[in-house]
Amino acid sequence: MGSAFALILSANIAVAEPQHGIAMYGDPALPPDFVSLPYANPDAPTGGQIVTAEVGSFDSLNPFVRKGSVPWQLRFFLGESMMGRSLDEPFSLYGVLAESVETGPNREWVEFTLREGITFSDGSPLTIEDVLWSYETLGTVGHPRYLGFWQKVETMEQTGPRSVRFTFNVADRELALLAGMRPILKKAQWDGIDFAESTTQIVPITSAPYMIDDFEAGRFVSLRRNPDYWGKDVPFRKGTNNIDEVRLEFFGDETAAFEAFKTGAVNSNREFNVARWESQYDFPAVQSGDIVLSVLPHERPSGMTGFVMNTRKPQFADWRVRDALIHAFNFEFINESMTGSAQPRITSYWSNSPLGMSDGPAEGRVREFLEPFASDLTPGALEGYSLPVADGTERNRAGTAKALEQMASAGWTVQDGVLKNDAGEALTFDILLAQGGSENQAIIDMYVESLARIGVTPTVSTVDSAQFKERTDSYDFDMTYYRRGLSLSPGNEQYNYYGSETADAPGGRNLMGVKSPAVDAMIGKLLTSESQDDFVAAVKALDRVLTSGRYVIPIYQWNISRLAHSKNLHYPDEMPIFGDWPGWQPDVWWYEEK
Known part of the structure; x- marks a missing residue:
């Protein structure tokens, strides 16, 4: 790579x-x-169906x-x-x-x-x-x-x-x-x-290889390959869009979705929980070979997955409070409980890639880019920052002690068993989760127990997918689940993710509400760099500012993809460096009974 x-x-x-x-x-x-993309099969047959299980619902067909x-x-x-x-x-x-x-x-x-x-x-x-x-x-x-x-x-x-x-x-x-x-x-x-107001009443007419053939709001969407698609001989499209029907089936929770896969109602399933992959993928269809288990490598950044703190809310405005909450999050114990410690932790936004920040103090061009903003940077951006590592025990004594120390420095102390400020107000916040996310619920349950040890009792609100989107679009949350996929080609989308100008725009993607001159400047540098060295240094510097800002409590990363699928669904031997990513499944897959 x-x-x-x-x-x-x-x-x-x-x-x-x-x-x-x-x-x-x-x-x-x-x-x-060129004849086709190197990871596509230009001789792939057409036909068949791929059905995936989606957790949640939908009320619109206009993704634009x-x-x-x-x-x-x-x-x-x-x-x-x-x-x-x-x-x-x-x-x-x-x-x-x-x-x-x-x-x-x-x-x-x-x-x-x-x-x-x-x-x-x-x-x-x-x-x-x-x-x-x-x-x-x-x-x-x-x-x-x-x-x-x-x-x-x-x-x-x-x-x-x-x-x-x-x-x-x-x-x-x-x-x-x-x-x-x-x-x-x-x-x-x-x-x-x-x-801007369109819903399911309008089915978009498309110039792409697929068109919506049928749907039922909240239940399924069926996309059919257009047999008269104008671009079938365009080199970029050779060997892609081979499957006749792509069907998205919607379920209320992960358990129902997985059961649908086991019974054959769904024929491709992407698994993010390694413990379930190791323990529950031995059902009859797997044993008979009708379902194939594929473990696929990739070379893209880890991105950031975890629980984001909304800095628009006063309790999260102080970085020391955010740091304390990261220390209270007992990752090693949670990882053992959820995955058997099989998944490594995300260490920064671009970890697992050449763009990830380096250990220790900032050096060279990275330091040169960051030093003009030294007075605005959170501690660790220049000096070096790494996530705390617990001893793996449930009590996490060292992490709890550090959390209390940081809370005290921010003006919060335990009074009668409750973390309060000098005015006697308790520190509390609400954790917003979407229905159907049993894994996130289990993680948060363990986190709530850990928070009790520092005198914090958060509430947990679980809402349906429509409410979850509405509330996150309007930033009506304190803490919530966060997942941001990042690539080896970061660009203008970084302003949407972390830029000051978009921080308060409804429906934006800057969920943490970061407004940092250093972040804005690093994004600007990566967009205007005319050399490899400057581009990489700008991204590494951006990674430092975001990670040391302690906006997200990171959980584990997926450096491989785990897909279980029908034996009749096939993909080329050559994997792209991005691996299992939009543009790969179902794009270069094909259906063939053997």
């Missing part, structure tokens, strides 16, 4: 001429005459707006874009709707030329007018994830019968790539309709 990473981050500057693909630095790895609860997969199924991301290259895109891409010498503009003969799923042609409408609509009334890009567009203009050019108002090398990844929708479908 190191050689592939270095290849993508070479310091060459792209020339201004039409190309088949685009990379953040230098040229994409695949040549103009903020309102409503939408199956997360629809975002990747319903909107074809100008370019497509390779899971084997952190920073490369290849043409899908676009037959070519051209950029200015400093990436100050990008121009796409559409292929001929593109049609929507209803057979109507896709035109430049659809392209222009889609970009503007998504950027103004679409989901907040599209807003940041649109605000950096100075002009959008049609430059030919099939061409469109975007000129940017800031220096940001990633914008040329982001421009290629916006879904293109059919303008005529939304005439006279409030795009």
